[in-house]
Amino acid sequence: MTGTTAETSTANHAAPAQAEHSFGIDIGGSGIKGAEVDLANGxxxxxxxxxxxxxxxxxxxxxxxxxxxxxxxxxEGPVGITLPSVVKDQKVLSAANIDKSWIGVDAQELFAQYLDQPFVVLNDADAAGLAEVAYGDAVARTGSVIFLTLGTGIGSAFLLDGKLFPNTELGHMMVGDAEAEHQASSAVKEREGLKYKEWVKRLDRVLEEYEKLFNPHAFIIGGGISRKWEKWGDKLTTSTPVAPAQLRNRAGIVGAAMAAQQGLKP
Known part of the structure; x- marks a missing residue:
């Protein structure tokens, strides 16, 4: 049976779509979360x-x-929807932690059968990156920023002056003889029992490769491990500024809402 966590008041009237309000939905392997977002403050x-x-x-x-x-x-207003997938021209090209039958689905055709309002669909890491650049650490507000979410793998978002270059999938980039996410994801740290000092050396190598290729102004690190920033952040040696994510589990919803307001359809 599908479980529901409802935390809102049970008003019967429809909520009008305000100019600076939007709505985001973040689809994950264990839960689907949605909220109205005030875009003035995230x-x-x-x-x-x-x-x-x-x-x-x-x-x-x-x-x-x-x-x-x-x-x-x-x-009643526009809706932004994230998927743990590569989404190109609104077609789903991959499926992580959701059913593989998503691959090849036209997201616009699918959700148009269920929603009466305008909507956009995008990758979950891209959405989180949008939100972090807009409302997170000030170091990421201008210039080129690489947002990385460290978890089971490494998700990524590439932004220039707040504008998204979608579907970068930097976790799959080869660093030495293995993909980046097979070396420095938080899952690898846990699986191999690495101490923070050992794991940070691996993360440094990955960030250095990204530096060589992209020379970003800043890295933003998200995922659960970013909550323990004080245990490892000062061990990084990369010359590019690195900051922990600020929005945490709000980022996907907030970024989806931003994408809906902007009409962003990668």
């Missing part, structure tokens, strides 16, 4: 609503829950 308007991702997370099953969240939150 904060939720009220609480988010979370519904468990169906065990069989097919496009139709997930889209049904997306529509349920929009309906339960009484939202």
């Amino acid at each position: 904060e939720f308007v009220g609480e988010r609503l979370k519904i468990a991702t169906p065990e069989k997370s097919t496009p139709e099953a997930v889209a049904t829950i997306v529509a349920q969240i929009v309906a339960e939150k009484n939202w």
Whole structure:
């Protein structure tokens, strides 16, 4: 049975789409979360609503829950939706932690069957990167920024003056004889029992390779391990400024809402 975490007041009237408000939905392997966002400050308007991702997370099953969240939150304006997938020309090209039947799906055709309002669909790391650049550490506000989310793998977003270059997938870049995410993700640290000092050396190598290719103005590091920044952040030796993510689990929803407001369709 699908679980629901509802934290909002149960108003029966529809919420009007305000000029500086938007709505984001973040689809993950365990939960689908949505909230109205005040784009003036990147904060939720009220609480988010979370519904468990169906065990069989097919496009139709997930889209049904997306529509349920929009309906339960009484939202009438544009909606941004993130997927743990490469999304190119609104077509889903990969599927991480969701059913493989997503691959090849036209996201616009799919969600148009379930939503009455305009919507956009984008990669979850891209959405988080948008949010962090807009509302996170000031070091990332201008210039080129690489946002990395360290978890099971390494997700990435590349932004220039706040504008997104989508679907970079830098975690799959070869660093030496292995992909970056096979060397420096937080899952690798746990799996191999690495101490922070050992793991940071690997992360440094990955960041140095990104530096050589892109020369970014800053790196922003997200994912659960960024919450323990004080244990390892000062061990990094890369010459490019590195800052921890600030929005944490809000980033995907906030970035999705930003994409909806901008009409961004990678």
